[in-house]
Amino acid sequence: MGSAHLYFPGDRLSAAELTAACLDGHLVAVGDAYIPADAVETAALRAGSIAPLLGDGLAATGLSAAWIHGGIDEPPARHRVQRVGTRRLHHVIDRRLEYHDTPIPEADLTRVGGVRVATPARTVGDLLRPGGAHDIQIARRLIDSRTVTAAAALAALDDTGPLPGKRLARRLLQEWIASAGQLDVTR
DSSP, rough: OOOOBBBBBTTOOOHHHHHHHHHTEEEEETTEEEEEETSSOOHHHHHTHHHHTTTTEEEEOOHHHHHHTTTSSSSOOOOOOOESSSSSOOSSOOTTTTEEEEEOOGGGGEETTEEEEEEEEHHHHHHTTOHHHHHHHHHHHHHTTTOOOOHHHHHHHHHHHOOTHHHHHHHHHHHHHHHHHHOOOOO
C-alpha cells in the first residue's frame, strides 16, 4: 500500500496538474513522485516514490539504496536494482533501471515504504567494491551519519560469497574501523 502523501503522474492528478502544483509551491518532486511541500522527506517516501518502478520482483541496491537510506540527496539518474528470488525476469526492464540479474539474498534486504531495499550494511559493501571515489564518499557518508557502522558493513560483506572487489572493500572498512576504533559489530 502506498503513502497518501505520494502523488504519481496519472494517478490522482495529471502530470500537468502536478507540475502546476510544484510551480505554486504546494508540491515538491521526490524520485518519480511528488509530496506536499511541507512534508518531511523520509526514507519511506523516497522508497515509495519508486515502488511502481520496482514492483515485487526487484530490490533497490547501490546508489538507489544509498539515496533511500539518506546517503545522497538526489536520486540517481538510473536506479540500480537486483532481482529478488530465484526466478529470472523475462520481460523488458524499464530504461530508468540499471538491472543486475544476480539475485540478492533476502537476508540482505529490508522493506522500506513497501519496497525491498538493500540493508545499509549491504549497501556500504556494494558501494565500496567498485572502488570509485564518488561511491566511497557516499559509503563513508552513510557510516559517518551513523546509519550503519563500518564493523556491521564488514560483517555483512564477510557473510557474502565471492564478489568482485571484495578485498578492496574489506581493506577500506578495516582501515575505517582501525581509525575510528569501532569494534561493535552488533549494529
